[in-house]
Structures are given as structure tokens and as C-alpha cells.
Amino acid sequence: MRIERVTWLLLLSLLYVRGQNRRTWGHSGPLYESTKQLIAGQSSNAARIWNETQQAIYERTERLQVAKDTLDDHQRGVSARLEEFFGSEYSAEWSSCFKKYELQVAHFNRELVDKYSICRNSLDHIMDHFQQEIVPEVEFLRGASLEIAELSRSCRTWQLKQSGFNHAGVLLCTVSGIGRINQRMTGCLELCDDILLEMSMEDLDTPSCLFYQHLKMEFDEVFAEIELCAMN
Template sequence: MRFVRSTLLLLSFLWVESKSRRIWDKQGPLYESTKLLIAEESFRADQLWNDTHHAIYAHAEQVQQAKDTLDTKQQQVSARLEDFFDHQYTVEWGSCFKQHEREVAHFNRELIDKYSICRQSLDSVMEHFEQEVVREANFLNVAAQKISDLSKICQIWQLKQSSFNHAGVLLCTVAGIGGINQRMASSLELCWDILLQLSLEELDTPSCTAYHQLKMQFDVVYAGIESCVME
């Protein structure tokens, strides 16, 4: 693992160095070309963050929508159950209540249990999402600024004067950008691995599938109760 990371860091360093050489050869003065290199790399980091941020937001909305849909369905179930038991002693509902009392009581217990399990699974997905993705995304959010800060950290103003150590400034700049790019690559890889796990299929857990199926069965039974009352 250390060898792989070292290799990736070296490749990142060489890529930045190669790009910086092209800019330096083309732009001429070291200060202006180094300033341009930092600006371009900062812009690239900012674009990567924007793309990742949109993906993170979309997946977070996906999880929240699944939770909202579940809550809405359970609220509908609760309202129907309340209506059913509130009318048990009325003339219209009396006989129908007796016919379906045990069946509805069974649905009541099962739906509450399966709702709780499904809700817990979705909460767990969201918690994992917030702990892992958001933590890694925080670095992506500040990467562009970290690259921009290299102008001061590496003191590129020294490139304006021939009396200073230009090699040290350039090495600081290239190594700094390479290190930040490597950290960004690791964060991006982890973020996208987790985001891929949050597909619609992953959100449709066995417990949630069981709840939705039971809810549909209850809807059919309740429709039968309403028909009974209308007779």
C-alpha cells in the first residue's frame, strides 16, 4: 500500500512538473508562469469540488426523499388506523369493524415494526454518508484555497529577483501542488465509492421492501373495509 501511494505521489509530482515546465517554457518569466500554474491548478481543484458537491447533494436528497416517502406512507397508515378504531362503535362501522378487527390489529403491529426497521436502516445510511463522505469532501472544499496559498507559502515573489533561490521556490510549488492533488485523488476515490453504494437499489433494503409490500396489502384490505361501510 505504501509503495502504491508513493508511486501515485511520484506520478502526480511528475505530471505537475511536466505541466509546469510547459507553462514556464511558454510564458517566459518564472514569476508570472508560476503564478499562472498555481491559478490553473486552483481552478481545476475548484471545478472538481463543484462537480463532487453536486453529486453529494443529489445523493443526500435521494436518501432524504426515501425517508420522507416512508414517513408519508406511515402517516397515512396511522390516519387510517385511527379512523378505523375511532368508528368501531358507530352503526355504519360496527359490523365491518368486527369482520376486520383482528386483521387490522395484525397489520398495525407489523407495519409499525417494519416501519421502525426500515427507518433505522435509512438513518444508518445517512449517518454513514455524513461521517464518511462529508469528512472527505471537506478537504475537496478547501483544496483550491490550499493551492492558492502556495503563492505565499512558497514565497513565489522571490522569482522576481535573480538573487533568490529559484530552485527552492519552484520545488516547493511543484511538490505542494502534487501533494494536494494526491490528497484530492484519495478523497475523490473514497467519496465516489460511497456515493455508488447509495444507489436506489441500496436504499431499497429488504426491511424497506417488506414494509412497502405490507403497506400495499393493507391498502387493499382498507379499501375492502371502506366498501363494506358503504354497503
């Protein structure tokens, strides 16, 4: 519910109290019930927002972790092939092939290690930035639903059940509290959206990561040639 609508409900409620402030309405009274429903609805809405945000955060962090794990797996495969190549230089089947491809493989070795490190660092930087910036916002969003629900106690909404109490003060406390929390949630969501946008697939494919991927494909092709050379 938008803050403007909450304010509108407050104005209606104040008019309602002014005209009915001497009357007791059944067991609880419609003013109390409507305020209780308002708090419950806003609390439920905050819980829904948190669930959706939590899911988005999980999906993006999972995507980032997959990107890091995939990169590490690729580099382990590269290291295994390099170890195989340089460790087999004195075998008969590898001797001539080693001399033919030695300089080329050495170049791949340097470039792949360098680009792997740069790519890994860029992914780590994205994760660090995410953790540093989004955690405080997430903590607020996680507790917003309960904080709204607590307004029933802190604003003493039970006073709306009967006449003789400051109904206008209770309503003002309730609606201003909801407005304050909603405004803070809006700011949190905007920041969360900006940070999550940085974790899109496009941003995970940094220039260094793309260069590493292309370089690895070239290395795989060359190593296939080396294996074919050794077989022949």
C-alpha cells in the same frame, strides 16, 4: 492536471532556470508567469472538483431525505386509517365490517409498525455513516482550491521574477505542494465516491423498506375493501 504532468513541468522549469538563471525577463519573467498560471489552473481545477462533488453530495442527501420523508408520510397515512378503523368499531356502519376485518387489520398494524421502524433505522444508519465518514473529506475538498492558491505566498513565487534567488527551490516547493494536495484530493474523491454509492436508489431500497412498501400496498387494498364494506 495529473501529478505526472506537473512533475514533467518541474523538470522543464529546472532546465530552464539552469540555462537562464542570470537573466531578467521583462516585468515578471516567463518562469514566474508560467508558475503563476500553473497555480491558478490547479486552484481552478480543485474548485471545479469541489463544485461537482458538492452537487453530487446534495443530490444524494436530497434523495435520502425524500426517501425518509416519503416513508414518514406513508406511515402517517397508515396511522390515520388505523385510527379511523379502530375508532369506529361501535358505529352502525362499521360494526359488522370491524368484526370481519379486525384480526387482519391488527396483523397489518403490527407488521407495518415493525417494518417501518426497521426501514427508518436503516435509512438513518445510511445518513449517519455518510455524515461521519464524508465530512472530513468534504472539508478538505472545500479548502483545496484556496490551499493551492496559498502556495504563491508560502513558496515565495515572487522570487521567480528576478535572478539571484533560489528558483529551483521555489519550483520544487510549488510542484511538490500541488502534488501533495492533488494526492490528498484523489483519496478524498475515492472515499466520497464509495460513500455516495451507498446512497444510490438500490441501497435505499433495503429489504425492510421494500417489505414495508409491499405491505402498505396490501393494507391499502384491504382498507379499500373495508370502506366499500362500510358503504354497503
